[in-house]
Amino acid sequence: MTHPGNRTDDTACKGPFMETDISLNHVTFAYRQQPILEDVSLTVPKKEFACVVGPNGGGKTTLLKLILGLIQPDDGQIRVLGSTPEKARNRMGYMPQYAHLDMNFPATVLDVVLMGRLKKTAFWFSAKDRSQAMSAIDTVGMTPFAHVGFNTLSGGQKQRVLIARALCSRPDILLLDEPTANVDHETEENLFSILKDLNREMTILVVSHDLGFVSKYVKTVICVNRLLVIHPTTVMDGTMIKDIYYGDLKMVRHDHRCSQEGHCHD
Amino acid sequence: MIEFFQAVLDPDNRFLVYALGMGGLASIAFGIIGTFVTIKRISYLAGAISHSVFGGIGLALYLQVGQGITWFDPILGAVLAAVIAAVAVGLVSIHAKEREDTIIGTLWAVGMACGILFIDKTPGYFSLSSYLFGDILLISQKDLLFVIGLDLVIVGVVVLFFNQFFGVCFDTEFALLRGINTTFFYLFLLVLTALTVVLLVRIVGIVLVIALLTIPPAIAGFYARRLWEMMLYSVLLCAAFTWAGLGISYQMSLSSGPTIIVLCGITYLVLMALNRVVLKLRHGSF
Numbered sequence: 001m002t003h004p005g006n007r008t009d010d011t012a013c014k015g016p017f018m019e020t021d022i023s024l025n026h027v028t029f030a031y032r033q034q035p036i037l038e039d040v041s042l043t044v045p046k047k048e049f050a051c052v053v054g055p056n057g058g059g060k061t062t063l064l065k066l067i068l069g070l071i072q073p074d075d076g077q078i079r080v081l082g083s084t085p086e087k088a089r090n091r092m093g094y095m096p097q098y099a100h101l102d103m104n105f106p107a108t109v110l111d112v113v114l115m116g117r118l119k120k121t122a123f124w125f126s127a128k129d130r131s132q133a134m135s136a137i138d139t140v141g142m143t144p145f146a147h148v149g150f151n152t153l154s155g156g157q158k159q160r161v162l163i164a165r166a167l168c169s170r171p172d173i174l175l176l177d178e179p180t181a182n183v184d185h186e187t188e189e190n191l192f193s194i195l196k197d198l199n200r201e202m203t204i205l206v207v208s209h210d211l212g213f214v215s216k217y218v219k220t221v222i223c224v225n226r227l228l229v230i231h232p233t234t235v236m237d238g239t240m241i242k243d244i245y246y247g248d249l250k251m252v253r254h255d256h257r258c259s260q261e262g263h264c265h266d
Numbered sequence: 267m268i269e270f271f272q273a274v275l276d277p278d279n280r281f282l283v284y285a286l287g288m289g290g291l292a293s294i295a296f297g298i299i300g301t302f303v304t305i306k307r308i309s310y311l312a313g314a315i316s317h318s319v320f321g322g323i324g325l326a327l328y329l330q331v332g333q334g335i336t337w338f339d340p341i342l343g344a345v346l347a348a349v350i351a352a353v354a355v356g357l358v359s360i361h362a363k364e365r366e367d368t369i370i371g372t373l374w375a376v377g378m379a380c381g382i383l384f385i386d387k388t389p390g391y392f393s394l395s396s397y398l399f400g401d402i403l404l405i406s407q408k409d410l411l412f413v414i415g416l417d418l419v420i421v422g423v424v425v426l427f428f429n430q431f432f433g434v435c436f437d438t439e440f441a442l443l444r445g446i447n448t449t450f451f452y453l454f455l456l457v458l459t460a461l462t463v464v465l466l467v468r469i470v471g472i473v474l475v476i477a478l479l480t481i482p483p484a485i486a487g488f489y490a491r492r493l494w495e496m497m498l499y500s501v502l503l504c505a506a507f508t509w510a511g512l513g514i515s516y517q518m519s520l521s522s523g524p525t526i527i528v529l530c531g532i533t534y535l536v537l538m539a540l541n542r543v544v545l546k547l548r549h550g551s552f
Contacts, residue, residue, distance in 0.1 A: 068443060070439065070442070070443070089443050089444075089445070090444070090445060092443070094440065094443055096437065096439060096440065101436065101437055102305065102307070102436070104487065105305055105435075105436050105493075106305070106487065106490045106491060106492055106493050106495065106496045107432075107436065107492060107493060108491065108492055111432070111492060111493070112436070114429070115429075115432070115433050115436065115437065115440060115441070115444070116444070118429060118430070118433050118441060118444035118445070118446055119444065119445065120444075120445035120446065120447075123426050123427070123429070124428075124429065125429065149491045165440070169444070
């Protein structure tokens with residue numbers, strides 16, 4: 001049985017000198033007396049590619065917001081890149097759920113991506129900012145659309161632009177909230193292969209509400225439903241998406257090393 | 267229409283030149299701030315601010331006429347009330363979350379009611395309609411200077427902090443993560459909105475402010491691809507509407523504020539309908 005915080009066994013097999021990028025130590029967060037996360041401990045080593053899964057309202061986005069320092073834990077400590085989340089913010093790239101953005105906002109793809117180059121101290125964007133933004137746009141394969149209106153793009157294209165925006169500050173950690181919501185299977189594969197390439201240079205944490213994305217790409221699956229459980233994908237048998245989606249979903253359920261109440265995949 | 271141009275050229279009709287100048291200059295502030303109000307979807311906040319302005323005007327009249335404090339003129343009362351209301355409304359919208367609507371609606375009504383109570387207690391008779399619906403024909407040289415000053419401030423601030431405002435309007439959370447003080451810029455935007463609203467009150471009055479602040483940007487939004495384009499189109503549209511509205515109201519002996527608003531509204535509705543038709547034709551579903 002693996003309990004929250006039992007992470008040491010897993011990290012040991014990946015090498016004893018793993019650097020830690022993100023660590024949560026007995027973190028609790030409640031919203032209006034309603035517990036969202038309870039006594040959550042998590043260690044994310046450098047160059048990790050983890051997928052956070054769990055039901056809606058299970059606390060996945062809360063977990064990301066805690067790591068970004070957008071909200072404060074009621075209890076416990078969070079360390080990111082050796083300091084507090086607030087101080088580590090400019091070394092993290094964040095892609096929010098795209099549903100909360102105004103899709104009629106007058107902006108080109110380049111305008112949106114340049115937001116990733118915003119700085120506290122600068123008034124205007126420099127030529128370097130522009131070239132970094134263009135190279136981020138190139139990374140996600142959107143160069144032909146750089147000067148096209150953001151609101152004319154398809155869902156999958158918008159997601160890619162938002163990934164580029166998260167990328168163009170050259171972060172050490174990339175946090176993505178539902179990057180594959182409302183996109184077709186092909187686009188999803190496409191996005192994950194981009195992320196897989198990026199993973200060579202940075203730690204990636206992807207939130208998803210369904211297990212379909214626990215694909216061949218990610219190294220670890222983090223289940224969040226008030227409590228938190230970690231599954232290394234190497235331990236799972238079938239690593240094909242289909243297997244997990246249709247067949248192995250049951251396997252994950254029964255093979256589940258989580259005994260505490262409150263965690264279920266129904 | 268020729269009569270109107272002749273009237274403008276007549277040196278006895280100075281007020282018409284002032285009115286046209288005011289309309290054109292004010293359009294710069296309206297177009298820019300109106301664009302922010304529209305894309306940030308805070309027209310409800312702008313409405314609350316504009317109605318609170320009436321409280322400030324009432325207080326100023328009471329102090330000036332009723333209590334003999336002569337330096338406290340209505341424009342000072344309006345500016346003070348607008349800035350206080352902007353900060354209050356901004357803080358409410360950041361912190362109150364689900365109660366936001368109710369609190370802002372209350373500020374809106376109470377601000378207005380206070381104004382009327384103050385005026386009740388002020389000796390003499392005041393025509394409320396010029397405050398409520400505007401009277402661009404009463405514009406003075408002082409008002410023109412005020413507009414030029416505000417235009418300079420708004421253009422300067424927006425040119426300097428364009429990217430910060432863009433970030434705060436498009437995705438506040440992301441801007442915060444990039445180290446931008448989003449609360450400051452949001453409140454700053456509301457204060458600029460408040461000052462613009464005070465200006466608007468002279469032209470179209472408290473009740474019609476929101477229309478002139480949001481309709482030109484809404485039309486500009488049909489055609490603009492980028493934020494600065496939307497601002498430019500809004501400024502031009504706003505100037506066109508005020509000038510055309512003034513001409514029509516002069517010609518037909520109508521109130522200038524409502525004429526401007528009706529012109530804006532009809533243009534917006536017609537263009538929206540046209541756009542729908544064009545979209546449907548393009549997708550072949552007609």
